[in-house]
Amino acid sequence: MRVGSDVPGRIVRVPGGVAMNIAMALARFGLRPELLTAVGRDAEGDELMEAARVRGIGTALVYRSDDLPTDTYMAVEGANGLIAAIADAHSLEAAGDKILRPLADGRIASADAPYVGPVALDGNLTVSLLREIAVSPLFAAADLRVAPASPGKAERLIPLLDHPNATLYVNLEEAGLLLHRTFDSSSEAANALVAKGAHRVLVTNGGQDASLAHKNGVFTQQPPSVLVARVTGAGDTFMAAHIAAELEGQPDPEALRAALDAAALYVSGDTPL
Template identity: 70%
Template sequence: MTATHNIICIGSVLWDVIGRAPNHLSVGSDVPGRITRLPGGVAMNIAMTLRRFGLVPALLSAIGEDEEGRELVATCTRMGMVTDYIYRSADLPTDRYMAVEGGNGLIAAIADAHSLEAAGAKILTALEDGRLGSAKAPYAGPIAIDGNLTEELLQEIAKSPLFANADLRIAPASPGKAERLQPLLGHQNGTLYVNLEEAGLMCLSTFETSRQAAEALMARGAHRVLVTNGGEDATMATPGTICCQTPPPVMVTRVTGAGDTFMAAHIAAELRGDSPDDALSAALKAAAVYVSGETPL
């Protein structure tokens, strides 16, 4: 029997292999540290944070039927996520992400999400075959989407009747994939979560503040945006409304997953009825706690 969910997370669900060292690193650094393998991917990171806030996410992704895939699905299920709708393939390996972090932040990362890209629209099957919705009765709840999907699939989602009634929450996945989100920028129910660099890439410009970036994205047709800028002010913008807040100061011990934590915490706050100001404050606090290393991995 399928468990009841209250949000859908669409995108990358994979294994994160993260190497961390306290030293400041540069090209060619060879230092002692810790290497961990954890469930990851943008959709998975968002889903894990949603679980910490008591929500139950259903995952729509592509995971192989290999040993790594079976272990990953079992782990997601144990964590309380709905895995019934994941596209499983015997021909595609389970995706992976590898990163190196030092005391000076993220040094380098490689995302091997080729299976998710190869699966394409197959991961959306449950939204059209009646299990989660259909073209005649589209899903009407919140859906988090990450930019690891192909540009073609994101274009399809932007105009698809399957998403006409959904509360879309959209994340780029990385600066290199921010421009993929252009088709979703003007979605009537879309909320875009980006950092300052990603906002600049989407606007073909550079910005000094999150407010400038948010205003530029709104001018390009965005329905609602949240722009973060590390430890500087973050901005939430809707037509006619701008809200800026500064995150709590903390010692940064990790960065991978911070944006996903911010997004998930904001969604959770809004779903429990927080005001716009309170929801932004809750998201900034959750992200600050995460980067300080206080949130359990």
């Protein structure tokens, strides 16, 4: 497609968003994630909550707003990959820290007994809320898994870059934006992020390579070669598969391989939405 093109195609409406994509993938791996997010009390919100429930995703802790509409993400994909995308996450941004109340009021945890499990953190949150999370005692003991929503929002993660319990999942472009430089490989980017203070990072580079790095070293692997049928949600699937593999006790090389295989299966179109 070129700018201004008007072409035939298919329009598909599916449940999504970074947190929802991760949750759906986790559920496919046999886990039961709980959503902490903001969803409107509109028809779209009801449909989204039902879509989550039938997939085995917990929705009891979702903040349902009476005056904010359900957010929407629209992607245009072509044979040459992602053409353009628009994320309308204004309701999530407006809800702010209301979505975090279950971590403080005892429903999940409290200030006296902070949550200690894994948290998949969506970079669609505001910069101010991400800064608050970076220093909040509510997250001090949590296993933070952090994903930028898009390259355009990658710099929002800077407050979490040196969090002692955070694992960052970024692509090569996002790594460059975080450090204000360019990289030729995932291993170079991963090592640079760790040198900058990151506790642990996973950097993907499309079909080229992917690396996991921490203070003890770096692992680099090649993803399987597949015919790409879709791209939106691939990074979220990669992240979810890696979390699931580590929860099973798989070591670094095996967990990275499991994540790459799952992402390749997803982009090939063989994974159900």
